Amino acid sequence: MRRIILSAAIALLAMACATQKSGDNERRIFVTIAPLQHLAEELTCGDFSVELLVKQGASPETFEPTSSDIARLSDAEFVFSTGLISFEHSLTHNLGDNLVDLSEGITTLGGTCSHHHCNHSHGIDPHIWTSPRELRTMVRNMLRALMSHYPDSAKYNASAEQIIARLDSLDSYCTERLGDGKQRAIMIYHPAYTYLAHNYNIEQIAIENEGKEPTAKHLVELIERGRNMGVRAIFHQPQYSTNKLRSVADELGAEVVVTDPLSFDIESEIRRVVDIISKQNE
Numbered sequence: 422m423r424r425i426i427l428s429a430a431i432a433l434l435a436m437a438c439a440t441q442k443s444g445d446n447e448r449r450i451f452v453t454i455a456p457l458q459h460l461a462e463e464l465t466c467g468d469f470s471v472e473l474l475v476k477q478g479a480s481p482e483t484f485e486p487t488s489s490d491i492a493r494l495s496d497a498e499f500v501f502s503t504g505l506i507s508f509e510h511s512l513t514h515n516l517g518d519n520l521v522d523l524s525e526g527i528t529t530l531g532g533t534c535s536h537h538h539c540n541h542s543h544g545i546d547p548h549i550w551t552s553p554r555e556l557r558t559m560v561r562n563m564l565r566a567l568m569s570h571y572p573d574s575a576k577y578n579a580s581a582e583q584i585i586a587r588l589d590s591l592d593s594y595c596t597e598r599l600g601d602g603k604q605r606a607i608m609i610y611h612p613a614y615t616y617l618a619h620n621y622n623i624e625q626i627a628i629e630n631e632g633k634e635p636t637a638k639h640l641v642e643l644i645e646r647g648r649n650m651g652v653r654a655i656f657h658q659p660q661y662s663t664n665k666l667r668s669v670a671d672e673l674g675a676e677v678v679v680t681d682p683l684s685f686d687i688e689s690e691i692r693r694v695v696d697i698i699s700k701q702n703e
Contacts, residue, residue, distance in 0.1 A: 447470075448468065448469045448470065448498055449469060449470045449471075449472060449496065449497045449498060450465065450469045450470070450471045450472070450497055450498060450499045450500070450501065451471075451472050451473075451474055451493070451494050451497045451499070451500045451501070452471060452472075452473055452474065452500075452501045452502075453474045453475060453481070453500070453501070453502040453503065453506065453508075453509055454473075454474075454475050454481055454503065454506075454550070454683060455473055455475070455477050455683050455684065455685045456550045456682075456683060456684060456685065456687035457501050457503075457523070457550065457559070458471055458473050458685060459685050459686060459687075460556075460559070460560060460563065460584065461501055461563060463580060463583075463584060464560065464563055464564065464567070464577060464580050464581055464584060465567065465577065465580075466576050466577070466580055469498065469499075472493075472497075474486070474490065474494070474500075477683065477685065478659070478660075479660075480660040480661075481506050481508065481683070482660070484508050485508055485511075486508060486511065486512065491512075491515045491516075494512065494515070494516055494519075494520075495515070495516060495519075497519060498519060498570070499519050499521055499566055499567075500512065500516055500519055500520045500521065501521050501523055501563060501566075502520060502521065502522060502523065503522075503523055503524055503547055503549060503550065503559075504522030504523060504524035504525070505524050505529065505545055505546075505547035505549065506547045521562065521563070521566045522562075523549075523558075523559040523562045523563065524549055524559075524562075525558075525562055526558050526561075526562065527549055527555050527558050527559075529545045529546070529549070530545070530546050530615050530616060530619055531544050531545065531546060546612070546615040546616070548612075548613045548614065548615055548616060548682060549616055550682075550687055551613055551614050551615075551616055551617050551682050551687070551691065552614075552616035552617040552619075552620050552691070553588045553589075553591040553592040553595065553688070553691060554588075554592055554616075554620055555616050556588050556687070556688075557585055557588045557589070557592075560581055560584050560585055560588070561581070561585070563581075564577060564578065564581040587688065588688070591688055591691060591692065594692065594695070595617075595620070595621050595691070595695050596621065598695050598696065598698075598699040599621040599622060599623065599695060599698065599699055600621065600622070603622075604622065604624065604650075605622070605623050605624070605650075605698055605699070605701060606623065606624040606625070606626055606646075606647070606650035606651070606652055607623055607624070607625055607626065607652070607654070607656060607694075607698055608626040608627075608628065608643070608647050608652045608654075608655045608656065608669070608673075608675070609625060609626070609627060609628065609655070609656035609657075609658075609680075610627070610628045610629055610655075610656070610657055610658060610661050610666060611627065611629050611658055611660075611661055612625055612627035612629070613658060613682035614656075614682065614694065617691065617694070617695075621695075623698060624650060626643060626646055626647060626650070626652070628640075628643060628655075628666065628669065629661075640668070640669065643669060644669055644672045644673060647669070647673050647675070648672075648673060651701060652673055652675055652701070653673075653674075653675050653676065653701040654675055654676050654677075654678045654697055654698075654701060655669060655670050655673070655675050655676070655677050655678065656678055656679075656680045656694070656697075657677050657678065657679050657680070658679075658680065658681060658682060658683075659679060659681055660683065663677070678697055680693070680694050680697075
């Protein structure tokens with residue numbers, strides 16, 4: 422009889438834990454792009470289900486939220502956005518205070534793309550997440566939003582401190598690898614590393630010209646610039662076509678390297694990009 426009662430008690434306890442877990446998972450956060458997902462998950466210590474709006478493999482450049490997307494976002498406790506991508510601007514008309522603009526406090530830089538499919542809204546380059554210095558500010562903005570709802574949750578502060586310490590270390594690593602006074606250049610199809618280039622003395626040479634394939638004349642100019650700057654690697658993002666890249670690479674004797682500015686593990690990707698850049702002049 423005791424065994425039956427004990428088994429029943431264990432079963433009830435398991436059901437209670439399952440119910441608690443299910444309830445916890447109903448607290449949802451949405452992030453607009455993949456690089457923000459890991460940071461949000463780590464910062465919130467698993468207290469929220471963190472969901473991604475623009476799925477990996479898709480391009481934010483052409484993404485348009487559906488009415489179903491808007492409905493799901495409206496139910497989330499927070500929606501963390503870069504605040505600078507074109508489709509994110511449309512969310513401000515549909516969402517309230519749960520939409521958090523992570524670009525607050527960041528000095529934005531001009532973009533080179535003005536095509537209607539390009540996300541450089543009003544001439545601003547949106548790729549703030551591809552440099553550790555801007556990522557630090559984005560994490561602090563996430564924390565500020567969390568603490569406005571949960572002021573007594575010290576664990577969020579502790580988690581943010583750990584993330585920021587790691588980004589400080591990454592910043593130091595980038596400075597160490599690229600801060601020797603040498604002027605380096607990267608050639609890339611779509612200019613996704615504008616903030617990294619600005620912070621660490623790198624010239625970014627974009628093959629894409631105002632959101633369009635380069636003309637023959639522009640290609641000649643690119644090849645000449647790349648040759649003068651000693652470019653040995655051309656970055657290619659998986660979201661874009663490789664058209665035109667191979668001919669430019671052959672002319673420069675350069676390697677086409679796949680990098681992903683929309684990587685889930687953006688910190689590792691930044692480190693890898695910096696290693697590739699620094700080795701060009703070794």
